[in-house]
Amino acid sequence: MALEAKNVYFRYNKKQPWVLEDCTLHVEKGECLAIFAPSGYGKTTLAMLLSGYHKPTKGQILLENNPLPQNGICPVRLIYQHPEKAVNPCWQMRRVLEESGTLREELLDALGIEPAWLNRFAHELSGGELQRFCVARALLSGADYLICDEISTMLDVITQAQLWNVVLSEAAKRSMGVVAITHNRHLAERIATRVVDLPNMDK
Amino acid sequence: MEQKDTTLLEIHDLSVSFRMYEHGLKQTDLQVISELHLTVSRGEIVAVAGSSGSGKSLLASAILGILPENATVRGHIHYQGEELTAARQEQLRGTEIALVPQSVSFLDPLMKIGAQLDGHRRPRQTEKRKNLLRRFGLPEKTPQLYPFQLSGGMARRVLVSTALITDAQLLIADEPTPGMSLEQALEALRLFREMADEGKAVILITHDIDLAIAFADRVAVFYAGTTVETAPASDFQNGSKALRHPYTKALWNALPQNGFQPIEGFQPYAGALPNGCLFAPRCPYKTRQCMENNPPIREVRGGEVRCWQFEHPCDEREVYHGT
Amino acid sequence: MKKHKTAPNRRTKLVIWTSIMALALIAVYILGIFIPDTAVFSSFLNAKQPPSFKHLFGTDALGRDIFLRTLKGMAVSMTVGIAASLISAVIAIIVGIAAATGSKAADAFVNWLIDLVMSVPHTILIILISFALGRGLKGLLIGIAATHWCSLARLIRGEVLQLRAQHYIAVSRRLGKSHGWILTHHLLPHLIPQFFVGLVLMLPHAILHEASISFLGFGLSPEQPAIGIILSESMRYLSAGMWWQAVLPGLVLVLMVLLVEQTGEHLQTILNPYSVQQ
Numbered sequence: 001m002a003l004e005a006k007n008v009y010f011r012y013n014k015k016q017p018w019v020l021e022d023c024t025l026h027v028e029k030g031e032c033l034a035i036f037a038p039s040g041y042g043k044t045t046l047a048m049l050l051s052g053y054h055k056p057t058k059g060q061i062l063l064e065n066n067p068l069p070q071n072g073i074c075p076v077r078l079i080y081q082h083p084e085k086a087v088n089p090c091w092q093m094r095r096v097l098e099e100s101g102t103l104r105e106e107l108l109d110a111l112g113i114e115p116a117w118l119n120r121f122a123h124e125l126s127g128g129e130l131q132r133f134c135v136a137r138a139l140l141s142g143a144d145y146l147i148c149d150e151i152s153t154m155l156d157v158i159t160q161a162q163l164w165n166v167v168l169s170e171a172a173k174r175s176m177g178v179v180a181i182t183h184n185r186h187l188a189e190r191i192a193t194r195v196v197d198l199p200n201m202d203k
Numbered sequence: 204m205e206q207k208d209t210t211l212l213e214i215h216d217l218s219v220s221f222r223m224y225e226h227g228l229k230q231t232d233l234q235v236i237s238e239l240h241l242t243v244s245r246g247e248i249v250a251v252a253g254s255s256g257s258g259k260s261l262l263a264s265a266i267l268g269i270l271p272e273n274a275t276v277r278g279h280i281h282y283q284g285e286e287l288t289a290a291r292q293e294q295l296r297g298t299e300i301a302l303v304p305q306s307v308s309f310l311d312p313l314m315k316i317g318a319q320l321d322g323h324r325r326p327r328q329t330e331k332r333k334n335l336l337r338r339f340g341l342p343e344k345t346p347q348l349y350p351f352q353l354s355g356g357m358a359r360r361v362l363v364s365t366a367l368i369t370d371a372q373l374l375i376a377d378e379p380t381p382g383m384s385l386e387q388a389l390e391a392l393r394l395f396r397e398m399a400d401e402g403k404a405v406i407l408i409t410h411d412i413d414l415a416i417a418f419a420d421r422v423a424v425f426y427a428g429t430t431v432e433t434a435p436a437s438d439f440q441n442g443s444k445a446l447r448h449p450y451t452k453a454l455w456n457a458l459p460q461n462g463f464q465p466i467e468g469f470q471p472y473a474g475a476l477p478n479g480c481l482f483a484p485r486c487p488y489k490t491r492q493c494m495e496n497n498p499p500i501r502e503v504r505g506g507e508v509r510c511w512q513f514e515h516p517c518d519e520r521e522v523y524h525g526t
Numbered sequence: 527m528k529k530h531k532t533a534p535n536r537r538t539k540l541v542i543w544t545s546i547m548a549l550a551l552i553a554v555y556i557l558g559i560f561i562p563d564t565a566v567f568s569s570f571l572n573a574k575q576p577p578s579f580k581h582l583f584g585t586d587a588l589g590r591d592i593f594l595r596t597l598k599g600m601a602v603s604m605t606v607g608i609a610a611s612l613i614s615a616v617i618a619i620i621v622g623i624a625a626a627t628g629s630k631a632a633d634a635f636v637n638w639l640i641d642l643v644m645s646v647p648h649t650i651l652i653i654l655i656s657f658a659l660g661r662g663l664k665g666l667l668i669g670i671a672a673t674h675w676c677s678l679a680r681l682i683r684g685e686v687l688q689l690r691a692q693h694y695i696a697v698s699r700r701l702g703k704s705h706g707w708i709l710t711h712h713l714l715p716h717l718i719p720q721f722f723v724g725l726v727l728m729l730p731h732a733i734l735h736e737a738s739i740s741f742l743g744f745g746l747s748p749e750q751p752a753i754g755i756i757l758s759e760s761m762r763y764l765s766a767g768m769w770w771q772a773v774l775p776g777l778v779l780v781l782m783v784l785l786v787e788q789t790g791e792h793l794q795t796i797l798n799p800y801s802v803q804q
Contacts, residue, residue, distance in 0.1 A: 038384055038385035074701075078697075082693075085693045085694070086697055087694055088694045090715055099698060099711075126469060126470065127254070128469065153410075156253065156257075156410070156470070157412055157458050157459075158454060161463050161465035162465040162467075164463075187459040189459070190459035190463050224537060
């Protein structure tokens with residue numbers, strides 16, 4: 001039961017250099033793997049690969065020993081660094097959540113989403129509040145793995161702690177696998193059961 | 204703290220509000236910065252730290268006088284002891300006061316990097332420019348390139364170079380490091396430090412409190428559009444007891460390397476600010492006074508703080524640990 | 527939050543102006559439609575009269591009131607213009623989306639087609655199409671509709687390409703939503719303002735083209751009181767000193783076209799999210 005990257009290479013086209021070279025990692029259900037890397041090490045690319053937004057140029061991404069499904073609901077969910085870009089600005093938040101599945105009161109409570117926010121639009125919410133919605137959206141349709149790409153980088157540290165406490169407790173409850181990509185070593189060490197350094201990984 | 208004559212920039216009671224359309228045709232004034240105090244002395248790096256979208260970048264725009272038309276500015280900004288008027292802002296912008304903009308889109312896409320580095324004038328001593336480019340690891344042909352030929356990280360370094368190449372006394376760096384590699388970011392910060400050591404001053408606007416603590420002399424903590432506390436960076440190393448404002452303590456406790464314990468609640472929105480102290484709704488020590496009046500700024504233990512509770516020995520108490 | 531009660535702000539003024547202009551246009555249109563055909567009767571007693579209070583724009587060689595004919599003609603021209611623009615805008619939406627979401631070959635083909643249509647002068651193209659389809663209303667409508675979709679299609683294509691790069695579209699896809707679902711739920715709602723602004727901005731061109739093609743005799747038949755026909759008839763009498771039959775309907779045409787153009791531009795300012803705070 002694991003999400004694996006096997007010798008993954010990635011570049012946008014043949015003329016460009018590799019963004020990611022020979023990257024291998026795996027994450028089990030129920031564990032939180034932190035990938036630590038400073039900027040410019042292809043962290044976001046790795047997140048996109050793991051969650052099926054990009055296809056690797058070489059190598060494989062395997063979910064329970066099968067390739068990631070290309071169609072239908074993907075059990076690996078990506079949460080972006082910038083929540084305001086990941087939400088349709090013309091939609092009320094209720095509709096944003098319902099895109100993923102039926103609202104569940106207990107999940108919204110657990111994430112600290114107040115009912116009044118559901119009637120707002122993205123620009124009427126702060127980054128921290130929006131990011132909760134993105135987490136909620138990822139969880140609503142029953143994901144098995146959560147890829148968190150710098151989800152708290154743009155937030156203040158109090159909101160960061162609030163958000164991660166919620167994510168980790170929900171992930172534990174559902175025994176999900178979490179991949180946390182971050183440039184903050186302290187954060188990586190605090191939240192993860194295992195920390196991987198991206199710059200050293202391929203050596 | 205330092206003598207008066209070393210003060211380079213002094214901001215008093217600065218408020219910035221925007222005239223906005225609410226829904227349909229109703230217009231309201233949205234207060235984004237309220238009664239902000241900040242002093243910057245020669246030879247120091249002052250970090251303004253707060254969450255993104257809280258209006259920090261507007262502070263830079265207000266100092267430079269490049270706010271959009273629908274903004275209203277109240278309060279005083281003094282530069283070298285003299286009021287910074289619109290005319291003076293225009294005169295000093297780019298020469299005495301330089302900005303490292305937040306976004307790469309600040310580069311003119313139709314102008315070669317070289318011309319932009321030199322600030323649209325005749326090329327100045329190229330020695331300095333060469334030196335700067337070398338230190339940032341930018342290829343020597345960079346000045347001949349157009350912005351679209353640069354990678355994101357290169358463009359970032361060019362932005363920092365455009366500001367450093369001037370002989371500015373005051374540098375305002377708005378989130379200069381994201382997109383740079385660790386070494387490049389460190390190099391940029393080292394250059395800022397060198398500037399400060401030459402008797403100039405740097406305002407480092409950042410959302411990254413770790414960065415602020417590590418590289419600034421003083422940290423101004425930005426909350427809901429104002430600075431609630433300005434503390435020497437060393438206080439953050441000495442733990443929450445050395446800090447003054449309940450919000451700053453809460454920040455310290457929420458750092459992953461410390462407690463990772465958040466307090467409850469959210470920063471209020473611009474436009475829905477509470478009366479009285481802006482932090483009062485989330486503050487564990489609030490009293491009626493806090494809910495009614497915004498506290499004045501006070502000097503305490505070598506720092507400035509905006510809190511009513513401060514006379515009481517609040518620093519002796521344990522900070523409330525939320526769930 | 528402080529609220530200020532001041533003189534109407536810029537946006538309010540803009541909305542009021544646009545409403546007034548739109549109302550004026552609608553008034554002319556409705557008047558033109560409701561004037562009965564019998565009101566424009568021939569009467570040789572009244573023929574060739576210069577403008578007076580009884581006949582604001584004077585009368586023509588057959589003694590018909592030119593003011594009433596102009597109103598009716600404007601209504602006909604606007605009907606043709608609106609219908610043609612509407613068809614054109616729908617074509618633009620379909621072609622634009624097809625180019626942006628389809629294969630690379632489809633995109634290249636659409637771009638080539640746009641270049642092709644835009645490189646031929648519209649008037650010639652409309653005349654050709656209208657002539658080939660036997661002139662009359664049908665030929666004219668198809669001719670105008672077939673030539674005006676290009677720039678809006680290009681705009682829509684760009685917009686869709688930009689939207690498709692948005693994170694929330696990618697998220698939607700990974701949530702298992704189909705292309706059709708994303709199109710109708712995410713893309714189309716964003717395109718509605720573009721559609722309407724494009725439509726209104728297309729209108730003056732369509733009206734002018736209708737008038738000029740009818741004027742040249744390749745459009746509506748001479749029995750219809752179209753503005754182009756009135757102007758074309760007036761040419762015969764211009765040398766006889768009947769200036770009013772050409773000048774006054776011509777001025778009305780110019781005025782209406784300007785009004786539509788302005789309304790469209792204002793509408794664009796109002797609907798464009800980037801100019802919201804101006």
